[in-house]
Amino acid sequence: MDFQLTEEQRAIRDMVHDFAENEIVPRAGEIDRTDEHPADLFRKMGENGLMGVPFPEQYGGAGADTLSQALAIEEVSRASGSVGLTYAAHLSLGCAPLYMFGADAQKKKWLVPLAKGEALGALALTEAKGGSDLAGSVTTTALLKGDEWIINGSKMYVTSGAVARSTIALCITDKGKGHRGLSMIIIPHDAPGLVVGKVEEKMGLHGSLTTQVFFEDCRVPKENLLGPEGAGFRQAMMTLDGGRIGIGAMALGLGRAALEASIKYAQERTAFGSPIANFQAIQWMIADSTMELEAARLLVARAAVLKDRQQPFSTEAAMAKLYASEAADRACWKAIQVHGGAGYLRDFPVERFYRDNRLTLIGEGTNEILRMVIARNVLRANA
């Protein structure tokens, strides 16, 4: 077992750290206050090779590995949860299915511009009936008529749906076949009949655009089917397995931001004639957050390494996302406590970290669903 990052992984982490410190941190508070979608930041991230980190160079990426991607997401999310979620969703949801399931021509047409950072990508799985029971809740239909799919229905909570160049939608292509009748279809941003709904008002992650998307006799070419017809449910599950490593990394970034702010504040703030860092109650909060985030980092790294070795990683990705999101939730909670009243004010960033991180316990599989996934896999392995 090797706990050292490679030279390339360290270089990517350090480069993203410096970029995030200089370009994202100074704007993070304003992005949260104004709900600004910082399109220019994503363009700059593209210029720095960050928008396609794990994809091969021939498809516009940086040719790095999943652990490098996790390190990059952690660094970006430490600077801003809004930018972090947009970034994680772009890589894991908007790009990864194109890379994993696309034909070469589809990769060239749809993945290359995304990986180069010329535009963002999105994935639309969730519908109003519910996200956890994906197979049972999809009602959006795609009917093949001549050379076109005619798509009708609507999707909810689509990250970057309002600005994406392409949105991959999970649709029913054969009603009689249950989850085997679901397929993924690439919807171009200018497809006739694609209507982007309102941008949702959220508790946090204000700079990440979450939208409804409507398909009203939306027409897309036949060749936009991603992979074989009927493979959509399996593709969605595989995509979410990878995405959970990204959400775990996002939580790590936010938890780390909260911990770093706590350490700084505890050393500066005095009470009863002493820095509050001298009080055991404060020290224990800092110790627990440090330890839990470190454990979360190992889980995220393990899932990423297994994925790169093409070994099963579904259970490990679920554990990484679940544990990291809850460890970060506790670290953010403690950071507010360490800050006392200041922690409750918008003048300090810790309340933003707390709000932003809350999504990581819900998105890409709620933690309740992930506990089911872990238990099911463990019980099956021991049957």
Ligand SMILES: Cc1cc2nc3c(=O)[nH]c(=O)nc-3n(C[C@H](O)[C@H](O)[C@H](O)COP(=O)(O)OP(=O)(O)OC[C@H]3O[C@@H](n4cnc5c(N)ncnc54)[C@H](O)[C@@H]3O)c2cc1C
């Ligand atoms: C900011 C944001 C961004 C998002 N981005 C995207 C995106 O880009 N693309 C996309 O497709 N979706 C996206 N989502 C949707 C997200 O994946 C879903 O919200 C999530 O999967 C949960 O689905 P739901 O909201 O319908 O909750 P529900 O499925 O209705 O669940 C409600 C509650 O019931 C629990 N529950 C449900 N079933 C069970 C069960 N069998 N056992 C125990 N408990 C259960 C859940 O854990 C939860 O606590 C996003 C959501 C948010 C908030």
